[in-house]
Amino acid sequence: MKFTKIILFLLLPLFALSSKEKVVVYCYDSFASEWGAGPVIAAAFEEKYGIKVELKAPGDAVVVLSSLIAEKKKPGADVVVGLDNNMMARVHAEDILSPYQSSALKNVKDELLFDSSYQMIPFDYGYFALCYDTEKVKNPPHSLEDLLDPSLKKSIILMDPRTSSPGLGFLYWTIESYGSDYLDYWKKLKPNLLTISESWSNGYGLFLNGEAPYVLSYTSSPAYHVEYEETTRYQALVFDGGNYRQIEAMGVVKGAKNRTGAEQFIDFMLNPESQKTLALSNIMFPVNQKTELPASFDYALEPHMSVELDINSITSQRENWISDWVDLFY
Amino acid sequence: MKPDSSRLKNMAAFWLPVLFLSLSFLLPIILVICQIDFKQILSAPNERYLGNVFLFTIKQAFFSSLCSLLLAIPGAYLISRYQFPGKKLLIGILTVPFILPGILVVLGFILVFGNNGYLNRFFHTISGESALSFNILYSYKAIILAHVFYNFPVAIRLISSSWSVIPDHWEEAARTLGAGKIKTFFRIVVPQLLPSLLASFFLIFLYCFMSFIIVLVLGGGPEFSTIEVEIYRQIKSSVNYTAAAKLALGESLISFSLLTAYLIFENKAPRFSHNRLLFKTRKLGELSFKGLWILYLLVISLLIISPMLAVMIQSLTVKTSLASSTVFSLKNYLDLITPDQSRFSNGIHWTMISSSLLIAFFSLIISVGTSILISSWLFNNRKSLKGIEFLFILPMGVSSLITGLGYLLLSRYLPDFSFIRFFLIILAHALSSFPLVFRSVRNHYQSLNYSLIEAGKTLGANSKRIFLSLELPLVKTGIRTGAVFALALSLGEINATLLLSDGKIKTIPIAIYQLIGSYNFAGACVLGTILILFCISVFRFADAWRN
Numbered sequence: 001m002k003f004t005k006i007i008l009f010l011l012l013p014l015f016a017l018s019s020k021e022k023v024v025v026y027c028y029d030s031f032a033s034e035w036g037a038g039p040v041i042a043a044a045f046e047e048k049y050g051i052k053v054e055l056k057a058p059g060d061a062v063v064v065l066s067s068l069i070a071e072k073k074k075p076g077a078d079v080v081v082g083l084d085n086n087m088m089a090r091v092h093a094e095d096i097l098s099p100y101q102s103s104a105l106k107n108v109k110d111e112l113l114f115d116s117s118y119q120m121i122p123f124d125y126g127y128f129a130l131c132y133d134t135e136k137v138k139n140p141p142h143s144l145e146d147l148l149d150p151s152l153k154k155s156i157i158l159m160d161p162r163t164s165s166p167g168l169g170f171l172y173w174t175i176e177s178y179g180s181d182y183l184d185y186w187k188k189l190k191p192n193l194l195t196i197s198e199s200w201s202n203g204y205g206l207f208l209n210g211e212a213p214y215v216l217s218y219t220s221s222p223a224y225h226v227e228y229e230e231t232t233r234y235q236a237l238v239f240d241g242g243n244y245r246q247i248e249a250m251g252v253v254k255g256a257k258n259r260t261g262a263e264q265f266i267d268f269m270l271n272p273e274s275q276k277t278l279a280l281s282n283i284m285f286p287v288n289q290k291t292e293l294p295a296s297f298d299y300a301l302e303p304h305m306s307v308e309l310d311i312n313s314i315t316s317q318r319e320n321w322i323s324d325w326v327d328l329f330y
Numbered sequence: 331m332k333p334d335s336s337r338l339k340n341m342a343a344f345w346l347p348v349l350f351l352s353l354s355f356l357l358p359i360i361l362v363i364c365q366i367d368f369k370q371i372l373s374a375p376n377e378r379y380l381g382n383v384f385l386f387t388i389k390q391a392f393f394s395s396l397c398s399l400l401l402a403i404p405g406a407y408l409i410s411r412y413q414f415p416g417k418k419l420l421i422g423i424l425t426v427p428f429i430l431p432g433i434l435v436v437l438g439f440i441l442v443f444g445n446n447g448y449l450n451r452f453f454h455t456i457s458g459e460s461a462l463s464f465n466i467l468y469s470y471k472a473i474i475l476a477h478v479f480y481n482f483p484v485a486i487r488l489i490s491s492s493w494s495v496i497p498d499h500w501e502e503a504a505r506t507l508g509a510g511k512i513k514t515f516f517r518i519v520v521p522q523l524l525p526s527l528l529a530s531f532f533l534i535f536l537y538c539f540m541s542f543i544i545v546l547v548l549g550g551g552p553e554f555s556t557i558e559v560e561i562y563r564q565i566k567s568s569v570n571y572t573a574a575a576k577l578a579l580g581e582s583l584i585s586f587s588l589l590t591a592y593l594i595f596e597n598k599a600p601r602f603s604h605n606r607l608l609f610k611t612r613k614l615g616e617l618s619f620k621g622l623w624i625l626y627l628l629v630i631s632l633l634i635i636s637p638m639l640a641v642m643i644q645s646l647t648v649k650t651s652l653a654s655s656t657v658f659s660l661k662n663y664l665d666l667i668t669p670d671q672s673r674f675s676n677g678i679h680w681t682m683i684s685s686s687l688l689i690a691f692f693s694l695i696i697s698v699g700t701s702i703l704i705s706s707w708l709f710n711n712r713k714s715l716k717g718i719e720f721l722f723i724l725p726m727g728v729s730s731l732i733t734g735l736g737y738l739l740l741s742r743y744l745p746d747f748s749f750i751r752f753f754l755i756i757l758a759h760a761l762s763s764f765p766l767v768f769r770s771v772r773n774h775y776q777s778l779n780y781s782l783i784e785a786g787k788t789l790g791a792n793s794k795r796i797f798l799s800l801e802l803p804l805v806k807t808g809i810r811t812g813a814v815f816a817l818a819l820s821l822g823e824i825n826a827t828l829l830l831s832d833g834k835i836k837t838i839p840i841a842i843y844q845l846i847g848s849y850n851f852a853g854a855c856v857l858g859t860i861l862i863l864f865c866i867s868v869f870r871f872a873d874a875w876r877n
Contacts, residue, residue, distance in 0.1 A: 211445040
């Protein structure tokens, strides 16, 4: 009897899901984690519509995109949450989303509607920025050029553009600013890098652990520390030349089994309550202008200028840019 | 002449497990190979980059092996020739790195050697901020250091087991003829030691060549990618299975050669000897430069113990708020049980432990069960199929990422249920532990005396009875050792599990990896400590039985 009990105890994690009507959502891992926005929004959606939400997180945003592309012929998801504007070229080229013009978009600023074909629907946005530890830095830099200063040797943590969307965003930022000379910039930046981590959470964790005083993150990151830890120790840098914008997006997967459910989920993500949940857990700005934000978001900075690369360059040059960048390290 | 039905049973006892294993191994491999377009096998869009990755992998493996050997030789000398207090403890300590999963090594290293780790904090307190800093992580040196930590105990054991059976009368003869110590060492000892030196070198080279998690986390940049890391990246991020398969093919060719080289030299290395009167073990006091030797022993002991100690200490510390100092508390362990859903939870849950144990248990049954069935058949039919035994070692040369990828491809054709993924993970674990388990069981079978079995038969026992009451008890040491290996390997496996897990299945190594990734050390250390204590106690259990 004891043996059976032990086996049953060990088998508990195995039980699979039932088969009510459901909406399958592909998202990046922080959205689906216990403290992410996913579980909260999913529970509220289930309560309102009686449809079960299944959150599947294959990895971070880049992995989500790759998984969708790999499953093109037999899509496993109905909705995808967590692509971004930098990926639009690939999304259109691979034809993985289906257009949906949600009525909830009327509350969204026009400039955030970066996809005129309505395949990619924005749900939050932010600006990449170098964040720093005020206890270790007295004279922070004000531009990309300032980052080359020799006093910053081995003190910056960045992310790998092949595996991380902030990493990719920063690469595009340097290309937007320096054009074809971006590789020279990186050559001079290299000695100042402590490490290039695989993902944002990897890198940010290193930063919080005191391994380096600068990390690539978002202008809104300080809000997290004010809201949850009541400290203003970590601040973001708004650069003179502007900060690079990232608009996160969701969309209906082409060939989705539950298209109606997918559309309902997208509408639901755009309502003010969900937008507030998203803002507080992703620490990004909500796209719905009617969202009520807490006081901690006063510490989330808006940049002087929003910087973005044009989609045509990205479409044609992306692979070359990345492989040239990788070559720099050998 | 045996009656037909029992002959059939006899054949089944061998061929069923063999077919099962072959299918489990070959099916994923074939699926992976099918991904390659053979007309384009040699072309790759980023040839220069891949060439650099291959070169880097070989370079770091070479230096890691070399440094491991150099660090190991003095230790092997001491252990094989000298008696000293604490020798047994030292040998016990030396077995620990081998059973530690790579992810724990990474965790321990960051805690001890990180920029904000114990070592640097110690330096800062004695020398003031930024005066003396040991900035080694996220670099080539970190990878080498971690590899050496992981592997030099293996070298010490392999070399000392050989050295301790090399008689020293040749050395003494050389000395009486006037040769100096150094000359004696190089001309007399080294040639005899060469097979075990080379065997250690190639084994460590193989491990470092296929290194994955250490490079992934401690490396710190695109220039520090081994082939395994690149395969993982191609599978997970780019979902480019063709590129992954091509890389896997190249990697396997090299790793098979390394495996072959290791097996050749291991065969030649002297191992057992019944002649106990080879030499007198000397006391440590007789050594010259005593101080240096003691320093050496201290350094290697510290090197092995500190990362694990750091993990265990860290699991007991809690920061009550961001600014305050740390206190000792068991709170982190309580998080295993309480479903703390808040942002501040340590992200750990007891289901991670039960998942890991469940997978380990079943994979153990598969690999130990098949090993016993096959070894028993080989023993009872007095066969010694050298070819098949070589084939069974082969999975060691194939990265578990590849079998993982194969199973991932297989899972596409199967319905999408969690328990199917579970089963595939169990299979992958069983395959990766099978070579070691089989060797362990087979070695014990080979030392069995068949006349014992014949005696049993003449007394009237049928084959089932003989198997259960005679064979198994006689080889139980081998089975136990094999079971312990299978358990430890499965508990620590991360490569295939990371690939196959669909996000819902979380084993301990996956959880530790994700927690390290977000620098949530408290949770990682709790799981790490549990893993360390479990591995150590399981090994001591096995060792105690051996004696």
